[in-house]
Amino acid sequence: MLVSIPGDASKASYIIQGEGDWGDVIGFVVTEDVVTYVGKNYFPGR
Numbered sequence: 001m002l003v004s005i006p007g008d009a010s011k012a013s014y015i016i017q018g019e020g021d022w023g024d025v026i027g028f029v030v031t032e033d034v035v036t037y038v039g040k041n042y043f044p045g046r
Contacts, residue, residue, distance in 0.1 A: 017042050 002015040013036075017027030027042035028035060 015042060 004013040004015070006012070011032045014030045015027065016030075017025060019025045025041050027037070027039065029037040029042065
């Protein structure tokens with residue numbers, strides 16, 4: 001999990017990524033209270 005809390009007026013984001021039994025790396029991003037991304041390999045290579 002990565003949390004971004006900017007020091008300016010930008011919105012805070014939470015990035016969560018993990019691998020399940022199915023083998024694909026799945027991640028999602030929440031900015032403020034809105035899901036802004038759901039999919040594979042948000043951080044390729046991690």
